[in-house]
Amino acid sequence: MNDLIRSLVEAYGPSGFEDGVRDLIRPLIEPHADEVTVDALGNLIARKRATTGEANPLKVMIAAHMDEIGIMASHITEKGFLRFTNIGGVGSHTLLGGRVRFADGTLGIIGVDRMEDRNSIHPLNKHFIDVGATSRENCPVRVGDAAHFVRPFEARGRHLTAKSMDDRIGCAVAIEALRRLPADVSHDLYFVFSVQEEVGTRGAEAAANGIMPDVSIALDVTLTGDVPESRPMDVRLGAGPAIKVKDSGMIAHAGLVRLMRRRAEEAGIDYQLEVLEGGTTDARPMQLAGPGSVAGCISIPCRYVHTPSETVDASDVEGAVALLVTLLSADMEL
Amino acid sequence: METFELLKQLTEAPGPTGNEGGAAAVIESLWRPFVDEIVVDRVGSLLGIKRGAGPADRPRPSILLAAHMDELGLMVSRIVEHDGNGFLRVTELGGVDRRHLLGQTAIVHGTRPLTGVLGGLPDSYLSEKERDKAYSYENLVLDVGLPIDEVRRLVSIGDFVTFRQSLRKLQNGRVAGKALDNRASVTAVTICLEHLQQRRHTWDVIAVATSQEEETFLGAYTSAYAQRPDAAIAIDVTHAKGPGTNDSELMELGSGPVLDIGANVHPGLYGALRDAANALEMKIGTGVHAAGSGTDAYALQVARDGIPTGVLSIPLRYMHTMVETVDMGDVERVGRLLAEMVARLDDNFLGNIREELMRPEISIKNGRGRSVSSVSEDDGA
Numbered sequence: 001m002n003d004l005i006r007s008l009v010e011a012y013g014p015s016g017f018e019d020g021v022r023d024l025i026r027p028l029i030e031p032h033a034d035e036v037t038v039d040a041l042g043n044l045i046a047r048k049r050a051t052t053g054e055a056n057p058l059k060v061m062i063a064a065h066m067d068e069i070g071i072m073a074s075h076i077t078e079k080g081f082l083r084f085t086n087i088g089g090v091g092s093h094t095l096l097g098g099r100v101r102f103a104d105g106t107l108g109i110i111g112v113d114r115m116e117d118r119n120s121i122h123p124l125n126k127h128f129i130d131v132g133a134t135s136r137e138n139c140p141v142r143v144g145d146a147a148h149f150v151r152p153f154e155a156r157g158r159h160l161t162a163k164s165m166d167d168r169i170g171c172a173v174a175i176e177a178l179r180r181l182p183a184d185v186s187h188d189l190y191f192v193f194s195v196q197e198e199v200g201t202r203g204a205e206a207a208a209n210g211i212m213p214d215v216s217i218a219l220d221v222t223l224t225g226d227v228p229e230s231r232p233m234d235v236r237l238g239a240g241p242a243i244k245v246k247d248s249g250m251i252a253h254a255g256l257v258r259l260m261r262r263r264a265e266e267a268g269i270d271y272q273l274e275v276l277e278g279g280t281t282d283a284r285p286m287q288l289a290g291p292g293s294v295a296g297c298i299s300i301p302c303r304y305v306h307t308p309s310e311t312v313d314a315s316d317v318e319g320a321v322a323l324l325v326t327l328l329s330a331d332m333e334l
Numbered sequence: 335m336e337t338f339e340l341l342k343q344l345t346e347a348p349g350p351t352g353n354e355g356g357a358a359a360v361i362e363s364l365w366r367p368f369v370d371e372i373v374v375d376r377v378g379s380l381l382g383i384k385r386g387a388g389p390a391d392r393p394r395p396s397i398l399l400a401a402h403m404d405e406l407g408l409m410v411s412r413i414v415e416h417d418g419n420g421f422l423r424v425t426e427l428g429g430v431d432r433r434h435l436l437g438q439t440a441i442v443h444g445t446r447p448l449t450g451v452l453g454g455l456p457d458s459y460l461s462e463k464e465r466d467k468a469y470s471y472e473n474l475v476l477d478v479g480l481p482i483d484e485v486r487r488l489v490s491i492g493d494f495v496t497f498r499q500s501l502r503k504l505q506n507g508r509v510a511g512k513a514l515d516n517r518a519s520v521t522a523v524t525i526c527l528e529h530l531q532q533r534r535h536t537w538d539v540i541a542v543a544t545s546q547e548e549e550t551f552l553g554a555y556t557s558a559y560a561q562r563p564d565a566a567i568a569i570d571v572t573h574a575k576g577p578g579t580n581d582s583e584l585m586e587l588g589s590g591p592v593l594d595i596g597a598n599v600h601p602g603l604y605g606a607l608r609d610a611a612n613a614l615e616m617k618i619g620t621g622v623h624a625a626g627s628g629t630d631a632y633a634l635q636v637a638r639d640g641i642p643t644g645v646l647s648i649p650l651r652y653m654h655t656m657v658e659t660v661d662m663g664d665v666e667r668v669g670r671l672l673a674e675m676v677a678r679l680d681d682n683f684l685g686n687i688r689e690e691l692m693r694p695e696i697s698i699k700n701g702r703g704r705s706v707s708s709v710s711e712d713d714g715a
Contacts, residue, residue, distance in 0.1 A: 232411075232423065234412045234491050246352065246427075246492065249550070250549070250550065251352030251353075251427070251546065251549060252352075253376075254352065257492065272491075273490055273491040274492075275409055275411040275491055277425055287377065288550060288552060290556070290559050290560075291375065291376075291556050291557075291559050292553075292555070292556030292559075292560075
């Protein structure tokens with residue numbers, strides 16, 4: 001599975017510019033879906049129809065977002081340096097000395113205005129990007145061009161590190177689950193590879209309004225409390241996928257949480273329960289869509305979220321795939 | 335049923351945001367005799383539908399009355415061990431006023447309900463600086479009195495916690511307790527449904543005890559989408575006067591109902607509620623909000639292709655604590671006003687309020703604008 005993960009995490013796809021990731025995923029899922037479409041916002045939707053002849057099969061929407069955080073050039077100086085703004089939650093403390101790459105392959109180095117006090121961090125607007133240009137005229141980047149952070153995928157035993165585990169690892173889980181699902185399923189499954197999650201869960205909102213799911217499951221990363229002096233949280237790497245109970249944007253459907261726990265226990269899958277005090281996922285707009293859906297989230301515990309070295313544990317990823325497959329393969333009595 | 339008894343049953347039922355089943359069960363038993371149909375939807379809202387007396391051969395217009403039933407609560411976020419004892423750390427559900435948590439009694443809804451207390455270090459153990467501050471969630475513990483093994487057996491991360499507080503009578507018709515935000519309004523809707531047993535109304539009434547208002551307005555968004563009503567009213571509590579408040583903006587306990595004017599309120603709904611109050615010779619107060627009302631109206635208004643929405647409020651002191659205080663007279667008057675307003679709705683209502691909105695010379699400034707009915711009289715003159 002590491003080859004799949006590597007190709008996904010190294011791909012270019014800041015929010016709003018997910019085309020490359022979509023082109024990568026589409027051929028991987030087409031053999032396993034009855035229908036693959038792209039909606040007006042750019043969400044990639046793979047539908048696997050219920051085949052068991054139920055009159056009104058449940059519509060189940062599974063969402064993993066394709067987009068990653070990044071930056072966008074907002075101004076080119078006369079000397080050819082870029083000022084930039086953030087795409088999604090980019091922390092200033094993750095920038096200095098980092099590298100970004102634009103859609104056309106242009107590489108940039110992030111520098112910072114003169115620091116008077118090395119103990120304080122400059123805000124984003126006192127950083128610049130150096131692409132090697134010497135003037136506005138010979139700068140290959142234009143205002144509005146987006147870039148992602150550059151950092152190669154590394155597998156260190158079970159620990160996998162990359163710049164966009166959030167949420168290509170969710171995409172990997174969705175792709176792998178789609179491959180492993182039995183040919184015949186009793187629910188109408190909509191695997192949505194969503195756009196623009198990092199800028200307000202926007203893709204999933206539109207996709208959910210189009211699909212009007214009965215049941216919704218987001219696949220995304222969550223924070224952990226297992227590093228020195230971290231904010232206390234009872235989720236750690238390597239203890240299994242986390243079944244979300246609550247985050248700051250949504251409370252998961254209590255019946256769906258119970259069902260996920262039961263399915264995990266029946267299948268012997270280790271799991272954790274997640275109460276996340278900052279952040280939310282595509283489950284929020286899916287829960288709110290139309291007449292409302294039964295919503296929950298399977299989370300992959302991840303250290304250093306929104307830095308270029310997001311780190312997950314391969315066994316948690318494997319557990320997330322197994323949990324999703326067992327959940328979707330069986331009855332959903334809520 | 336006596337208003338106190340209604341309030342007592344409704345406020346003492348557990349129904350934290352995201353797990354409203356306990357409150358919904360009580361509401362269902364209270365509403366069932368008054369409505370034609372009860373629906374519990376998949377996001378936890380409870381709907382009581384009472385059909386109107388309009389002609390059977392065409393669809394009747396409907397009005398949705400939304401009172402959220404979820405209450406503030408806590409959720410177990412961590413289980414910690416200390417010398418063999420088990421303690422729970424918690425996080426908030428909805429906007430709990432953290433300063434009030436220390437010393438409260440709570441119920442942990444584990445595999446069985448467990449009574450616990452919210453404690454922290456005694457102040458003699460705290461630094462001068464810490465003594466003046468509220469306990470953070472990292473320092474508060476919820477103690478159910480069990481050793482760690484038993485705690486792990488009975489409690490899971492993500493278990494819901496509600497406050498244990500019975501409703502008490504103060505003097506002068508005032509009552510204090512938990513969850514009066516917003517079970518006071520659920521009580522008012524119940525009183526409205528009871529009044530409507532004796533009143534003819536041509537519109538369908540969709541009473542909704544909404545879920546998860548305190549987090550995302552979930553039940554308001556989804557019930558309004560599913561039911562597609564022609565008009566809606568959110569019933570909620572509003573800050574009441576007391577020492578230290580800005581008295582020019584707030585209403586006294588016992589002076590309600592309060593009608594809101596603001597971005598979430600359609601002037602036609604404001605006018606209809608005001609006309610109904612005039613018909614009852616009931617005094618009303620006016621509340622204002624600039625952008626969001628902080629009520630279900632925020633969500634109801636934008637459902638489907640937009641729903642004309644009003645806001646009706648009950649004054650309340652000590653919001654988001656376990657000693658929220660209301661005047662029972664306000665609760666009863668809000669119920670009676672709702673019933674009057676619903677009974678007065680007729681076939682022309684929607685057309686009239688649309689017409690009124692399109693006439694810039696007719697304003698509802700200071701609540702002294704002309705009413706919907708006087709507009710049609712003027713037209714005839």
